[in-house]
Amino acid sequence: MTDLSKITCIEDLRVLAKRRVPRMFYDYADSGSWTESTYRANQSDFQSILFKQRVAINMEGRSTATTMIGEPVTMPVALAPTGLTGMQHADGEIAAARAARQFGVPFTLSTMSICSIEDVAEHAGKGFWFQLYVMRDRDFIERLIDRAKAAGCGALVITLDLQILGQRHKDIKNGLSTPPKPTIANLINLATKPRWVAGMLATPRRKFGNIHGHVKGVTDMSNLGAWTADQFDPRLNWGDVEWIKRRWGGKIIIKGIMEPEDARLAVDSGADALIVSNHGGRQLDGAPSAIAALPAIVDAVGKQIEVHMDSGIRSGQDVLKAWALGARGTYIGRAFLWGLGAAGEAGVTKALQIIHKELDTTMAFCGHTQIGNVDKGIFRAGTYPVG
Ligand SMILES: Cc1cc2nc3c(=O)[nH]c(=O)nc-3n(C[C@H](O)[C@H](O)[C@H](O)COP(=O)(O)O)c2cc1C
Numbered sequence: 001m002t003d004l005s006k007i008t009c010i011e012d013l014r015v016l017a018k019r020r021v022p023r024m025f026y027d028y029a030d031s032g033s034w035t036e037s038t039y040r041a042n043q044s045d046f047q048s049i050l051f052k053q054r055v056a057i058n059m060e061g062r063s064t065a066t067t068m069i070g071e072p073v074t075m076p077v078a079l080a081p082t083g084l085t086g087m088q089h090a091d092g093e094i095a096a097a098r099a100a101r102q103f104g105v106p107f108t109l110s111t112m113s114i115c116s117i118e119d120v121a122e123h124a125g126k127g128f129w130f131q132l133y134v135m136r137d138r139d140f141i142e143r144l145i146d147r148a149k150a151a152g153c154g155a156l157v158i159t160l161d162l163q164i165l166g167q168r169h170k171d172i173k174n175g176l177s178t179p180p181k182p183t184i185a186n187l188i189n190l191a192t193k194p195r196w197v198a199g200m201l202a203t204p205r206r207k208f209g210n211i212h213g214h215v216k217g218v219t220d221m222s223n224l225g226a227w228t229a230d231q232f233d234p235r236l237n238w239g240d241v242e243w244i245k246r247r248w249g250g251k252i253i254i255k256g257i258m259e260p261e262d263a264r265l266a267v268d269s270g271a272d273a274l275i276v277s278n279h280g281g282r283q284l285d286g287a288p289s290a291i292a293a294l295p296a297i298v299d300a301v302g303k304q305i306e307v308h309m310d311s312g313i314r315s316g317q318d319v320l321k322a323w324a325l326g327a328r329g330t331y332i333g334r335a336f337l338w339g340l341g342a343a344g345e346a347g348v349t350k351a352l353q354i355i356h357k358e359l360d361t362t363m364a365f366c367g368h369t370q371i372g373n374v375d376k377g378i379f380r381a382g383t384y385p386v387g
C-alpha cells in the first residue's frame, strides 16, 4: 500500500501518477489537442475568478450534499467518463467505481473503457451512469444501450462533441494502443513501471471490454485514431438523440455543449441535464474554457434543464466556482485519473477527499454552511464572468 498521508492536493497525485503509469498512458490523459491552449485555459480561467472572504459568520454544521438529476450526492461532483481508464491502473474502472460508490458520488463508465459494463456493474453503486459514443454500426449501439439498461445504469450520458477525434500530438508520437505494442521503447519504459506491470499481469483485462467480442469483425484497435475515424459516426445529429432516448427509456444527459444555441437544442431533445464541456481541451483547440462558457448557458436554459459542467476542475475551489455560476453538478476527469494512476482505488478516494475538503473549507471561508445557499455573491465583483 502506498502511503498517501503526505499527498495533499491533486497536483501531488499527478506527480506520483507520472512516475507510476507508462508514458503512453500518462501522456494520453495529460494531453489536449493541437496547441493545448484550450486545455490550459480550462484551468487558468478558473484561477482568474476571486472569492470574497467573509469573517465572523458561524461555520458550524456544514453540508455539501445535494442531488444530480435527482440522485443524492455527498457533493456535486461525479467521475467523468474516460476512455482506457483500465490502462492507468489494472482494472481501473472497477477501482474508480468502488471509490465513487464509497464516497457517495456518481461514476460514469465510458464506451471506451477497458472493464466492460458487466464487469463494473458488480462493483458500482446506485450512481452508475453509462456514457455512449455513437458508432456507425447502429445494431451495436442498440445492444450497448440494452446492456447498460440490463446492468442497471441510472443515466445515459450521450457525448456529442466527438464525431471525429481532436488530434493529440503525443498519442501519435507514442503510438498509443492497448495493450501497448512490444516495441523496444515501450519495453524500456515498462521496465521502469514494475507496480503497473504487476497489476496488469494479475488481470486479463487489457482491451476495450464493451467492444471486443461484441462487434463482429472488430479485432484490430491497435491504431486508435484510425479505428475511431472508421467506427465513430460522423453523421451523428439530434435525430439520433431522439431514437437513442426512445430505446433507452431512462434519464439522459447530453455532454459537450459550449453554446447557448446548442443548449436550447438539448432542452428540446428532452434531456434531463446537459454538460457544459470542451472535453477537457481534447477536441476543438481554440474553443473557450468551459467555465467561461457556463454563465451564458445557465442564463439561456438553467430554468428548464439541469446544467452541469466539466473541464479544468482540479480542486474543490473550482467545484465551488462552477456551482456558484449555476452548475448543479460537475465532473472530474484527470483529477481522478491521476489518483488512480498514483494508487488505484485508494488514490481515487484520496482525490475525492481532497476535493471535498477544499470545497467544504472554501465554502466556509466565503461565509456559507449549506451549498444550496451559495451563489455569485461569493465572488469579488469584476473577477467574473471570465473570457
Ligand atoms: C484520458 C481521457 C479520456 C476521455 N475519454 C472520454 C470518453 O471516453 N468519453 C467522453 O465522453 N469523454 C471523455 N473524456 C472527457 C471527460 O469526460 C471530461 O470531459 C474531461 O476529462 C473533463 O476535463 P478534466 O480532465 O480537466 O476534468 C476523456 C478525458 C480524458 C482526460
Ligand SMILES: O=C(O)C(=O)c1ccccc1
Binding pocket: 083, 084, 112, 162, 165, 224, 228, 279, 282
Ligand atoms: O480520448 C478521449 O478523449 C476520448 O474520448 C476517446 C475517443 C476515442 C477513443 C477513446 C477515447
